[in-house]
Amino acid sequence: MEIKKVLLSEDEMPRQWYNILADIKMNPPLGPDGNPVSPDQLAPVFPMNLIEQEVSSQRWIDIPDEVLSVYRIWRPSPLVRAYALEKALDTPARIYYKNEGVSPPGSHKPNTAVPQAYYNKVFGIKRLTTETGAGQWGSALAFACSQFGLTCKVFMVRVSFDQKPYRKSMMTAWGAECVASPSTATKAGRDILEKNPDTPGSLGIAISEAVEAAVSDTSGQTRYSLGSVLNHVMLHQTIIGLEAKKQLEKIGEYPNIVIGCAGGGSNFAGIAYPFVYDKLNGKDVAIYPVEPAACPTLTRAPFAYDHGDTAGYTPLLPMHSLGHTFVPAPIHAGGLRYHGMAPTVSQLVDEGMLEPKAVEQLAAFEAGVLFARTEGIIPAPETNHALACLVDEAKKAKEEGKEKVILCNWSGHGLIDLGSYDKYFSGELKDFALSDAEKEKYTSIMANYPKPQHLKSR
Amino acid sequence: MKETEKQLVRRCPRLGGPVAFFYCTACEANNRACGKIIDCWWETFDVLRYLKDTLAPEEFDRLTCAKPASKVSQLVDIIAQSKKRLTES
Numbered sequence: 001m002e003i004k005k006v007l008l009s010e011d012e013m014p015r016q017w018y019n020i021l022a023d024i025k026m027n028p029p030l031g032p033d034g035n036p037v038s039p040d041q042l043a044p045v046f047p048m049n050l051i052e053q054e055v056s057s058q059r060w061i062d063i064p065d066e067v068l069s070v071y072r073i074w075r076p077s078p079l080v081r082a083y084a085l086e087k088a089l090d091t092p093a094r095i096y097y098k099n100e101g102v103s104p105p106g107s108h109k110p111n112t113a114v115p116q117a118y119y120n121k122v123f124g125i126k127r128l129t130t131e132t133g134a135g136q137w138g139s140a141l142a143f144a145c146s147q148f149g150l151t152c153k154v155f156m157v158r159v160s161f162d163q164k165p166y167r168k169s170m171m172t173a174w175g176a177e178c179v180a181s182p183s184t185a186t187k188a189g190r191d192i193l194e195k196n197p198d199t200p201g202s203l204g205i206a207i208s209e210a211v212e213a214a215v216s217d218t219s220g221q222t223r224y225s226l227g228s229v230l231n232h233v234m235l236h237q238t239i240i241g242l243e244a245k246k247q248l249e250k251i252g253e254y255p256n257i258v259i260g261c262a263g264g265g266s267n268f269a270g271i272a273y274p275f276v277y278d279k280l281n282g283k284d285v286a287i288y289p290v291e292p293a294a295c296p297t298l299t300r301a302p303f304a305y306d307h308g309d310t311a312g313y314t315p316l317l318p319m320h321s322l323g324h325t326f327v328p329a330p331i332h333a334g335g336l337r338y339h340g341m342a343p344t345v346s347q348l349v350d351e352g353m354l355e356p357k358a359v360e361q362l363a364a365f366e367a368g369v370l371f372a373r374t375e376g377i378i379p380a381p382e383t384n385h386a387l388a389c390l391v392d393e394a395k396k397a398k399e400e401g402k403e404k405v406i407l408c409n410w411s412g413h414g415l416i417d418l419g420s421y422d423k424y425f426s427g428e429l430k431d432f433a434l435s436d437a438e439k440e441k442y443t444s445i446m447a448n449y450p451k452p453q454h455l456k457s458r
Numbered sequence: 459m460k461e462t463e464k465q466l467v468r469r470c471p472r473l474g475g476p477v478a479f480f481y482c483t484a485c486e487a488n489n490r491a492c493g494k495i496i497d498c499w500w501e502t503f504d505v506l507r508y509l510k511d512t513l514a515p516e517e518f519d520r521l522t523c524a525k526p527a528s529k530v531s532q533l534v535d536i537i538a539q540s541k542k543r544l545t546e547s
Contacts, residue, residue: 029530032538041534044541054530134474163475187543202485203472211533212540229529263471292471292497340472340493343528360501361469381469419476420469 002083006096006247008076014242015063017235020273020344022059023280024351029343044215045224047123050116053232061235067115070147074103074110075239079247080410084374086394093397094253095390097410098244098271101377105170107412108267109140109227112236116225117144126221127151129213131181131206134160135167136380136412137227142176152176155183155209158201166416181206188212228264229342237270244407245274255285255407257393261386262289262356265342271409276353289345290357290389292364359388365424367391368414380412381420468498491521 028036039051046054053061063071082095100108120128128150132138138154145152154176161168161180171178181201182189188208192199199205214224226233241258248254258275260268268289279285348354368384370391371377379387390408397404414421466479472494477485482495491509492498499505510518527535 029528031531031534032527037530037534041537042530044537045533133470133472136474157473159477159481160473160475187547188540191543200477200481200485204485204487208536208540211536212543215537215540216544226529226533340529381474382471417474423469423476 002081003251004081004083006079006081006251008243008246008250010072010076012246013068013071013076014239014246015068016060016242017063018238018242018274018277019053019056019059019061019231019235020238020269020276020348021055021057021231023277024344024347026343026347028055045211047120047125047223049119049123050232053119053235054230063239064115064118066148067118070114070118070144071111071239076243076247077102077240079244080375082371082375084376085371085391088370088374089391089394089398091394091398092401092403093394094403094405095394095408096244096248096253096255096406097375097390097408098240099377099410100240100267100270101380101410101413103140104143105136105139106415107136107140107380108237108240108270108409109137109412110143111239111270112227112233112266113137113140113144113225114147115236116232117141117148117150120223120225121148121150123223124221125150125223127153127217128223128225129153129155129210130225130227131155131157131203131210132160132167132227133157133203133206134417135164135171135178138176138178139167139170139174140227141225142171142174142178145176146174153185153210153213154178155181155185155189155206155213157181157203157206158199161201163419164416170416181209183209185209186212186216228266229340231342231344233266234269234273234342234344237266238273240267240270240409241272241274244271248405248407253405254283256404257406258285258287258408259290259386259389259393259406260288260409261382261384261411262291262341262345263382264340265289265345267409267411269342269345271407272354275407276348279353287354288357288389288393289349289354290359290385292359292361292385357389359385362424363388365421369421369424377410378414378418378421379410380414381417383409383411383414386411466499466502468502471498490517493521496521 031037031041042051078099080097080099082097086093086095103110117128128141128145130138130141132154135156138156142152142154154171156178158180168178179185182192182199182205184190184193186209192205211224214222258272260271262268272287275285275287279287349356364384367388368379371379371387386408390406393406467476469475470477479499482492482498485492496505509521
């Protein structure tokens with residue numbers, strides 16, 4: 001029988017994280033005053049052991065036994081051969097995905113939430129605060145805090161608090177307190193509510209509340225925790241790629257292509273950085289961070305709107321729109337305007353080590369549904385972007401007749417985000433094939449704004 | 459803002475749930491637009507032109523040209539603001 005899942009025993013779990021900072025040069029982050037940020041400036045919100053990891057250039061960092069002990073609840077995560085997907089695509093490619101959806105909260109997030117909770121506990125911290133949008137990060141931190149006996153307060157953006165009741169339930173089940181932000185628990189929240197009691201909230205407000213809740217604890221036993229972007233988060237997530245390398249080695253495989261979706265960058269860094277290490281040492285491997293399609297006008301992607309008198313944007317490719325004049329290819333070269341991306345990811349893109357791809361939402365959901373109907377598990381909407389790129393590469397392999405090995409990070413399941421799938425199935429996510437009523441609706445919006453002109457190929 | 463514009467709704471990649479375009483135009487501090495507003499809406503309508511027409515030039519430039527501050531830098535700023543708020547209260 002063909003092997004479907006490549007498993008590692010708990011003893012085979014990697015014992016060290018890989019620190020990309022050992023192998024790439026980064027400028028130090030600058031504070032608002034323009035000077036490099038000192039560790040003391042972060043001490044009000046992070047314990048010193050995590051600040052040390054944030055700036056460390058040590059290549060391999062030991063994973064504490066206590067962290068491994070909690071990781072064992074769901075790790076090592078399975079590496080899965082996507083036979084059914086390969087068959088549906090009729091591709092010679094061998095497709096493997098790393099299933100991070102098996103964690104208790106359902107995604108890769110606890111890979112860093114657990115060590116963060118541990119390091120805070122070791123430092124003497126009793127309570128962690130954080131912000132969350134839809135609740136994926138908040139529930140991961142709630143889970144991690146429950147494992148180490150820390151209390152946890154999550155400030156959830158109000159608009160999401162009302163939309164995602166089951167994420168709140170998860171956090172409560174794990175003993176965390178989840179409040180809608182802005183709240184009356186902080187001065188930041190009270191100030192906002194005084195001006196606008198009906199505000200839907202925002203991530204910016206929620207971060208301010210979570211930081212204030214940490215900083216205002218005069219006992220010094222509260223800190224703040226963050227789920228993406230920062231170096232120590234990327235470090236912790238490399239458990240994903242390190243396990244994947246071991247699993248592939250077990251079956252004599254090495255990927256030609258590594259794919260991960262990239263929002264803040266943590267799950268992508270997790271799967272990719274151990275392979276970036278190989279690439280830096282001469283290995284031939286293509287590594288693709290996949291983002292939701294960024295506006296091509298503002299990137300160096302090879303197509304754009306032509307706004308005529310606005311800012312001299314260059315028309316480069318033929319497009320047709322929403323019943324108008326443009327639509328780009330569903331999967332195209334990614335942009336370099338990485339708003340909110342981890343600095344190390346951006347740096348690696350700039351150095352040419354990574355090739356960003358951009359995927360539109362329709363293509364993303366199409367891939368997610370195909371995956372669900374072949375491999376059986378329903379991906380998170382974010383994961384679908386990586387899957388769309390995976391499908392595209394598998395099709396290319398078929399066209400080229402090449403048996404490429406493609407590794408993709410399956411960053412999380414979509415079982416608590418099925419509302420997005422509902423919109424897709426009801427046709428609300430259609431980009432370019434609109435009904436007459438929808439066309440009329442969008443046409444009325446666009447009536448006062450110029451339509452992109454017919455663009456020419458470069 | 460036209461009623462039809464207010465009805466535009468899509469999934470926010472930062473929040474992970476549906477939000478209206480109106481939310482995106484004012485959800486950041488001081489009622490500023492979200493930094494991803496163009497990335498999220500350009501497939502739906504010419505949001506770039508809309509923002510150029512409705513925002514002050516410096517605000518439009520902030521959205522289109524300015525490189526956002528690093529997360530660490532933003533955190534240091536938020537910490538300082540929190541301490542100031544607590545001192546003043």
